[in-house]
Amino acid sequence: MSGVQDFEKSLARSDNTVASFEPPRSPLKAFQHKLHGSPAAVPLIVLVLSLGLFAVLVGGKFFTAFSLTLILQQVAIVGIVGVAQTLVILTAGIDLSVGAIMVLSSVVMGAGVFRLGLPPELAVALGLVVGLACGVLNGLLIAKMKLPPFIVTLGTWQIILATNFLYSANETVRAQDIEQTAPLLQFFGQSFRIGGAVFTFGVVAMVLLVLVMWYVLNHTAWGRHLYAVGDDPDAAELSGVQVDKLLVTVYGLSGLICAFAGWALIGRLGSVSPTAGQFANIESITAVVIGGISLFGGRGSILGMMFGALIVGVFSLGLRLVGTDPQWTYLLIGVLIIGAVAIDQWIRKVST
Amino acid sequence: MAVSNRLKTALFACAAFAALGAAPAFANVGACLITKTDTNPFFVKMKEGATAKAAEIGVDLKTYAGKIDGDSESQVAAIESCIADGAKGILITASDTKGIVPAVKKARDAGLLVIALDTPLEPIDSADATFATDNLLAGELIGQWAKATLGDAAKDAKVAFLDLTPSQPTVDVLRDQGFMKGFGIDVKNPDVIGDEDDARIVGHDVTNGNEEGGRKAMENLLQKDPGINVVHTINEPAAAGAYEALKAVGMESNVLIVSVDGGCPGVKNVKEGVIGATSQQYPLLMASLGIEAIKKFADTGEKPQPTAGKTFFDTGVSLVTDKPAAGVPSISVDEGMAKCWG
Numbered sequence: 198m199s200g201v202q203d204f205e206k207s208l209a210r211s212d213n214t215v216a217s218f219e220p221p222r223s224p225l226k227a228f229q230h231k232l233h234g235s236p237a238a239v240p241l242i243v244l245v246l247s248l249g250l251f252a253v254l255v256g257g258k259f260f261t262a263f264s265l266t267l268i269l270q271q272v273a274i275v276g277i278v279g280v281a282q283t284l285v286i287l288t289a290g291i292d293l294s295v296g297a298i299m300v301l302s303s304v305v306m307g308a309g310v311f312r313l314g315l316p317p318e319l320a321v322a323l324g325l326v327v328g329l330a331c332g333v334l335n336g337l338l339i340a341k342m343k344l345p346p347f348i349v350t351l352g353t354w355q356i357i358l359a360t361n362f363l364y365s366a367n368e369t370v371r372a373q374d375i376e377q378t379a380p381l382l383q384f385f386g387q388s389f390r391i392g393g394a395v396f397t398f399g400v401v402a403m404v405l406l407v408l409v410m411w412y413v414l415n416h417t418a419w420g421r422h423l424y425a426v427g428d429d430p431d432a433a434e435l436s437g438v439q440v441d442k443l444l445v446t447v448y449g450l451s452g453l454i455c456a457f458a459g460w461a462l463i464g465r466l467g468s469v470s471p472t473a474g475q476f477a478n479i480e481s482i483t484a485v486v487i488g489g490i491s492l493f494g495g496r497g498s499i500l501g502m503m504f505g506a507l508i509v510g511v512f513s514l515g516l517r518l519v520g521t522d523p524q525w526t527y528l529l530i531g532v533l534i535i536g537a538v539a540i541d542q543w544i545r546k547v548s549t
Numbered sequence: 550m551a552v553s554n555r556l557k558t559a560l561f562a563c564a565a566f567a568a569l570g571a572a573p574a575f576a577n578v579g580a581c582l583i584t585k586t587d588t589n590p591f592f593v594k595m596k597e598g599a600t601a602k603a604a605e606i607g608v609d610l611k612t613y614a615g616k617i618d619g620d621s622e623s624q625v626a627a628i629e630s631c632i633a634d635g636a637k638g639i640l641i642t643a644s645d646t647k648g649i650v651p652a653v654k655k656a657r658d659a660g661l662l663v664i665a666l667d668t669p670l671e672p673i674d675s676a677d678a679t680f681a682t683d684n685l686l687a688g689e690l691i692g693q694w695a696k697a698t699l700g701d702a703a704k705d706a707k708v709a710f711l712d713l714t715p716s717q718p719t720v721d722v723l724r725d726q727g728f729m730k731g732f733g734i735d736v737k738n739p740d741v742i743g744d745e746d747d748a749r750i751v752g753h754d755v756t757n758g759n760e761e762g763g764r765k766a767m768e769n770l771l772q773k774d775p776g777i778n779v780v781h782t783i784n785e786p787a788a789a790g791a792y793e794a795l796k797a798v799g800m801e802s803n804v805l806i807v808s809v810d811g812g813c814p815g816v817k818n819v820k821e822g823v824i825g826a827t828s829q830q831y832p833l834l835m836a837s838l839g840i841e842a843i844k845k846f847a848d849t850g851e852k853p854q855p856t857a858g859k860t861f862f863d864t865g866v867s868l869v870t871d872k873p874a875a876g877v878p879s880i881s882v883d884e885g886m887a888k889c890w891g
Contacts, residue, residue, distance in 0.1 A: 264772055271765055362588040368891065369760070371814050372789060373821055388797060395797075466760040467793040470786065471588075473761045517769040523715045523755050 232540075233547040236497045239540055240488045240504035242535075247508055251515035259518055260394035269400045272510040273385075274299075274465060275480045276403040277458040279488075279502045280410055281451035282481035287414070288427045288447055289494025290346035294335060295455050296477030297357035302328040303459035305359055307370040307469030310379040317379035325456045331357055332452015336445035338429065354478065365471040372467030386464030399461040407455070407503045414499060423447060427494030483530060484510060487537045491545075566641065573601035573781060577609040578847040580840060583627045585644045587614035590812060591832050593840065595666065598833035599640065602840040611636070621645035628652045630703025632663065638662035638843030646671045646719060648800070662846040666835045666854070669719060669861060678853040679861035680835045680841065684720050684809070687828035688727020688781075690868040690877065691807035694826045695779055696732045697874035702778075703732070709770040710742075710753040711763055711782040711791055717742050721783055724809050725753075728781045751777050756787040763790025771798065782808045785815025792823045811869060812891040819869055820882045826870035829885055835864045866888060 222230070252260040278295050285292040302324040309320025331353065338349045375382050386397035414420035425433040426440055434440050458477075463469055466493050488505025490497030509530055516526050582599045584592035596612055603610035613627030613632065621644045629652070631639050638661055643649040646668060653663050653675055665676040696703045701791055710728075713721035722742055729736045729745065732790055737744045751774040756762030763786065771777060771794065780795075782788040788808040795801045801823075806813060811829025818824045842853040856863040868877060869885035 258772055267768055267772065271768065367588040367590055369786065369789075369814055371817060372793060373818070373823065386797075388795075462761075465766060465793075466790060467796075468760055468789055470760045472759045472786070514769060514772065517754065518772055520752065520773075546755065 216456070220352050227249040229544060229547050232544050236489050236544075237501035237504060239537070239544075240501045240508060243487075244504045244508050244511065247511045247515070251511060251518070255515060255518045259515060263395060264514065266394040266396055266400070268463075268507065268510040268514050269295065269403075270395070272484075272506040273399040273403045273516065274458055274462050274474070275477065275484055275509070276503055276506045277399075277406060277461055278455060278477050278481040279506050280403075280406050280499065281454040281458070281487050282478075283488075283490060283497075283499045283502045284410070284423065284454075285346070285451050286427075286482075286485050286490055286492060287423055287494060287497065288444060289340065289430075289492075290444075290447075291350065291482070292335065292346070292448070292451055293350040293478045294354040294357055295330065295451065295458075295481055296454050296474040297354050297361065298328050298331045299459040299462060300456040300471060300474045300478055301331070301357050301361040301364075302456035303462050303469055303473070304365045304471050306382055306460060306463065307375070308365070310382065311370055311374070317381035320379070321381065321460060324459060325453060328451040328456020328459065329449055330333075332455070333445060333449040336448030336453065339448060340441040340444035361471055367471050369471070370469040375463070375468065382460070382463045382469070383467060384464055385461040386467060397464065399464050402457075402461060403503070406457075407499055411499050419443075424495050427496075429495070440533050463539070480509070483534060487530075487533050489537060489541060491541055492538075496541075496545075505537075551822065559783050568805075576640075577607055577611045578844055579611070579631075579634060580843045581627065581631035581634070581636050581639045581882075582610060582612045582836065583624050583631075583639060583641040584612070585620075585624075585642050586612045586616070587612070587730075591667075592811070594890035595642070595832040598836035599840050602837035606841065606844050608840055608844055615644050619644050621634075621648050621757055622647060625652045628656050632656055632659045636661060637847040638664065640664050640666050640833055640839040640843070642667045643670055650675045662843055662852060664839050664842060665861075666839055667830075667832065668722075671719065673860050678855065680769050680853075680864055681695070681843075681861050682828075682830035682835075682866050683859070683861075683863050684723035685727040685730075687809045687830065687866045688724040688729075689731035690727075690828050690866065691781070691809065691826055691877075692728040692731020693877045694731075694868060694870065694874050694879070695728075695781075695805055695807050698825065698845045698872065699779070706732075706749050706779045707751050707774055707776045708732070708734075708749050708779045708781065709751050709767065709791075711756045711766045711770075711780060711787050712742060712753050713755065713758050713783045715755055724783060725781065727808070732779075756783060756790065758784050759786045760790035760793070763787035764794045765790075767791035767794035768797075771795075771800075775800075778804050778850045780804055780806045782806060784808060784810045785812055785818060785824065788815070788824050788827075789818060792818075811885060811889055813886070813889040814891065815884060816869055816885045816889045819885065825872065826879070829867050829869050829880075829888065831864050831866075831888065832890055838862070838864065843878075 215435050281295055305327045306320045306324035309315045309323045310317055335349055335353055338344050388395050388397045422438045422443055426443055430440050484506035485502050487508055488501035512529055513526050615623040635696050639656055656663050663676045665679040667681050669679045670676050725742050726736045726739050729775050734747045752770050753767050754766035756766045780791050785808045788806050805825045807826050809828040815827055819827055845851055855861050868879035870879050871882045873879045
């Protein structure tokens with residue numbers, strides 16, 4: 198009898214814990230969770246690691262206040278344009294025309310003084326207005342005509358760049374002439390020292406702009422709406438966000454910031470050069486992606502973008518000091534881009 | 550081939566007549582000018598020179614250009630259009646000096662005269678002739694000038710090289726290696742930048758030939774060695790960028806910058822001491838001589854000959870500076886201003 202009726206004998210070996218919806222987290226899972234909560238953490242970690250790497254590889258020449266602030270100077274323009282790009286990408290859009298808007302605006306500022314004879318203040322204002330107008334045009338085509346951002350800005354990129362070349366006849370305005378007639382145009386190139394560190398007003402402008410936009414994105418209704426539209430425009434619309442209006446403002450603001458970058462660009466170059474900034478669109482998208490901002494919209498922190506730009510800057514200067522061929526920089530940046538997107542996808546898989 | 554071409558010319562002429570309604574003098578020689586871009590002042594000037602000469606001697610000129618520097622596809626399409634158009638000759642500044650060769654061969658097989666302007670093809674005899682600046686000589690002149698100006702200090706100079714692009718196009722290699730030759734640096738392989746081991750070389754960096762690249766490259770090299778006192782730049786925009794970088798660290802007066810091109814803003818910079826000396830080239834002359842050569846070829850079948858002792862027709866180069874150095878031929882800034890372009 199007993200030999201037949203011992204069904205429960207196998208139970209002794211079975212799992213007898215109570216069903217649970219919160220399995221204990223492995224350290225990796227916990228880390229993944231943390232990253233999900235703070236999107237600027239990954240680029241910050243990479244930035245610190247790469248700084249450490251080059252401090253070891255290059256040593257003294259790299260790890261000085263002067264070279265570290267030099268990196269800031271070299272990424273200031275991309276950082277400012279990156280702010281514009283961040284706003285657009287957070288709405289799940291893309292702006293390929295940023296560099297063209299920047300260059301056209303700087304050319305208009307130069308022409309305002311040297312061709313139209315305006316006072317420098319008015320010339321700068323005129324340049325900013327031109328940038329704003331280009332951005333609003335992008336916004337209207339995207340929001341009102343419902344054209345995809347990629348296509349619209351692919352078109353306006355070429356239109357604006359061609360306008361830039363036609364209008365300027367590709368003539369540069371020399372630094373010396375600007376210095377004499379309109380030093381205001383070079384304002385953002387002026388620098389000040391703190392110990393061995395050298396900061397330009399362009400660098401200060403970038404950092405301030407990032408901080409202000411960080412506040413706006415995280416602590417104002419407009420910022421929350423922007424994230425909401427990027428995450429799900431239909432849901433945002435249903436919850437009362439005026440999606441069209443928001444998109445026009447975002448692209449308009451993007452254009453204005455690009456024009457501002459054009460002003461800072463004159464400071465950096467000294468001169469007004471219509472051939473400058475050709476790759477600013479790719480560079481700004483690179484900074485945004487390495488900075489952990491999702492190309493699919495609605496996710497990421499603008500601080501990450503600045504870290505992303507700095508990572509590229511650290512690699513560019515570091516590798517040059519090591520003495521490698523410039524192609525290695527491109528190769529590594531490519532690896533970083535793909536790595537950043539892979540990490541973004543992994544973080545998104547956080548389910549618990 | 551010739552028959553079909555003549556037929557095409559005739560057909561085109563008929564179409565043109567029909568379109569115009571009235572018949573102007575017949576038998577204009579067709580020619581094409583194909584430049585890398587039509588926005589760079591160097592090519593703008595080239596186009597001006599060609600257009601003026603063409604109007605003067607009765608050549609029907611069509612101009613084409615790539616969308617950006619490096620746009621070889623547009624140039625190939627332009628060559629094909631010229632063949633189809635029945636042109637007598639093509640003047641081309643190739644973006645891709647090797648890649649354009651098959652298309653050039655097609656044109657020559659179709660009986661067109663092809664002249665490379667400014668940029669030699671690879672190999673150089675892929676074109677019927679090359680009208681260009683002697684870029685090696687242009688580099689040598691600024692090298693000699695820098696050496697003579699420094700005097701004894703040239704032995705311990707620290708030289709930075711601001712080159713064009715990582716791909717080392719011929720014009721970049723020739724100017725760079727020419728400078729070394731003039732300055733007294735052993736160039737090792739003259740076809741390659743970067744194989745030299747002279748201790749005076751601080752380093753090379755690329756600028757893409759513009760202010761932005763010039764500034765960044767100069768900053769990078771200064772980080773490598775803040776003692777730099779001679780800077781060789783591929784062109785004057787790169788030199789202007791380098792000057793901004795030097796000014797930012799207060800070194801602008803201790804460093805000698807030399808360059809090549811001779812554009813008007815560049816020559817003005819020589820006048821103001823931003824650039825010590827620059828080698829000036831003459832795009833207008835290249836283009837007008839090219840148009841004359843095509844006209845002559847159409848009339849007599851005669852092809853242009855290279856300058857004695859060279860593989861190309863040398864359109865000349867002059868060192869522009871207001872601080873002439875002993876033993877180095879140069880012209881003054883005022884003369885340079887009179888001949889500058891852009």
